[in-house]
Amino acid sequence: MNVITTFNEKRREKQIKYERSVLKELSINELKKRVQDHFGSLRMSHRLFQNPGIQEACYDVALEAYLLGAQFSKFGTSGEKVEQTLERCEPEETHLIDTLFNFLLYWGGGDEGYYSESLYFNCEQYVRKWWLDGFEKGMRRQKLRLH
Numbered sequence: 115m116n117v118i119t120t121f122n123e124k125r126r127e128k129q130i131k132y133e134r135s136v137l138k139e140l141s142i143n144e145l146k147k148r149v150q151d152h153f154g155s156l157r158m159s160h161r162l163f164q165n166p167g168i169q170e171a172c173y174d175v176a177l178e179a180y181l182l183g184a185q186f187s188k189f190g191t192s193g194e195k196v197e198q199t200l201e202r203c204e205p206e207e208t209h210l211i212d213t214l215f216n217f218l219l220y221w222g223g224g225d226e227g228y229y230s231e232s233l234y235f236n237c238e239q240y241v242r243k244w245w246l247d248g249f250e251k252g253m254r255r256q257k258l259r260l261h
Contacts, residue, residue: 132184133181133184135255136180136181136184136248136251136252136255137177137180137181139251140177140180145172145173145176145177146169148176148240148243148244149163149169149172149173149176150163152236152239152240152243153172153218153236153240162218162221162222165221167221168217168218168221171214171217171218172214172240175210175213175214175240175241175244176240176241176244177244178210179207179210179241179242179244179245179248180244180245180247180248180251181248182203182206182207182210182245182248183244183245183246183247183248183249183250183251183252184248184249184251184252184255185248185252186199186202186203186249186252187199187248187249187250187251187252187253187255187256188252188256189202190249190252190253190256191253191256191257196246196249199249200245203245207241207242207245210241211234211237211238211241214237214240214241215233215234215237218233218237219233
């Protein structure tokens with residue numbers, strides 16, 4: 115008997131394998147350090163980021179942005195500039211930024227008021243930094259033929 119698999123199943127298996135290989139290069143300490151670097155100076159951060167659920171949400175968004183950058187690195191190896199690649203994945207990146215921002219606003223209890231704009235910019239920089247790191251690592255993997 116032959117096992118019948120569909121194209122979507124094979125593509126998903128390949129994607130999971132690639133994501134696992136890319137994520138091996140990350141450390142939990144780096145995730146923790148970046149959360150403190152990006153959100154440690156905010157007024158609301160002292161009490162908000164003591165909650166482990168908030169930190170885990172930041173880690174989740176960081177991993178998604180990292181994987182998104184690694185996934186889109188294939189366009190960089192074919193000669194496309196980083197700015198053009200960012201335009202390509204702008205809806206996904208904006209979704210990640212908005213998700214993190216709204217999550218922090220909700221769990222912050224609305225106490226930040228005037229600081230919400232700076233919180234959004236911090237979320238944007240946080241997601242962009244992780245995206246760029248994933249992009250660079252993905253490019254390196256493509257050049258070394260580890261994809």
